[in-house]
Amino acid sequence: EPEVTQTPSHQVTQMGQEVILRCVPISNHLYFYWYxxxxxxxxxxxxxxxxxxxxxxxxxxxxxxxxxxxDGSNFTLxxxxxxxxxxxxxxxxxxxxxxxxxxxxxxxxxGTRLTVV
Amino acid sequence: KQEVTQIPAALSVPEGENLVLNCSFTDSAIYNLQxxxxxxxxxxxxxxxxxxxxxxxxxxxxxxxxxxxSGRSTxxxxxxxxxxxxxxxxxxxxxKLIFGTGTRLQVFP
Numbered sequence: 001e002p003e004v005t006q007t008p009s010h011q012v013t014q015m016g017q018e019v020i021l022r023c024v025p026i027s028n029h030l031y032f033y034w035y036x037x038x039x040x041x042x043x044x045x046x047x048x049x050x051x052x053x054x055x056x057x058x059x060x061x062x063x064x065x066x067x068x069x070x071d072g073s074n075f076t077l078x079x080x081x082x083x084x085x086x087x088x089x090x091x092x093x094x095x096x097x098x099x100x101x102x103x104x105x106x107x108x109x110x111g112t113r114l115t116v117v
Numbered sequence: 118k119q120e121v122t123q124i125p126a127a128l129s130v131p132e133g134e135n136l137v138l139n140c141s142f143t144d145s146a147i148y149n150l151q152x153x154x155x156x157x158x159x160x161x162x163x164x165x166x167x168x169x170x171x172x173x174x175x176x177x178x179x180x181x182x183x184x185x186x187s188g189r190s191t192x193x194x195x196x197x198x199x200x201x202x203x204x205x206x207x208x209x210x211x212x213k214l215i216f217g218t219g220t221r222l223q224v225f226p
Contacts, residue, residue, distance in 0.1 A: 042216055042217070044216075045214065091161060105151065106151065109160060113158070
């Protein structure tokens with residue numbers, strides 16, 4: 001069964017360093033998302049990406065964050081200068097289509113646990 | 118702004134009980150609703166998807182219902198087992214998935 005894969009599963013980085021979280025969405029999907037979950041809190045939307053551009057971003061997704069689809073398979077989230085409060089589980093998701101008339105199921109990866117020290 | 122709330126926040130029951138987990142959302146203009154399971158420190162596993170035009174979906178011992186007009190969904194777990202212990206999340210799709218606060222379930226033998 002197709003699945004969304006994320007690497008690495010766990011990353012530890014020093015404050016101020018850049019990190020890149022990688023995701024391989026399901027191959028025929030068109031919409032891509034990043035979410036994060038700070039320990040003990042809700043899963044929060046960060047950004048959605050469609051047709052090689054950001055379609056929506058939350059207020060969390062500030063200038064320190066960027067996303068890219070460098071080739072036909074990978075979808076990356078870059079944090080330029082990490083802060084302690086960026087420590088969280090980051091989830092990538094993909095779906096085939098969104099919106100009227102049917103909303104498509106979103107498939108999530110297993111997450112990357114980012115620890116900023 | 119869409120808000121998704123889940124009740125109860127935590128639930129501890131003996132094995133074999135039938136359970137009802139509740140999810141409510143403030144804006145009925147949704148495309149679908151998904152229920153997920155999350156084990157501690159792990160990813161999100163999709164359990165059931167209900168389209169906005171549907172009333173319920175079933176998968177094994179799980180049954181989810183949706184009443185879009187009242188902004189409610191319930192997840193029914195029949196004959197609970199210790200392996201069902203996890204956090205259950207509901208999420209509604211508008212232009213993005215918006216997650217609820219979760220119900221942490223513990224089923225003890």
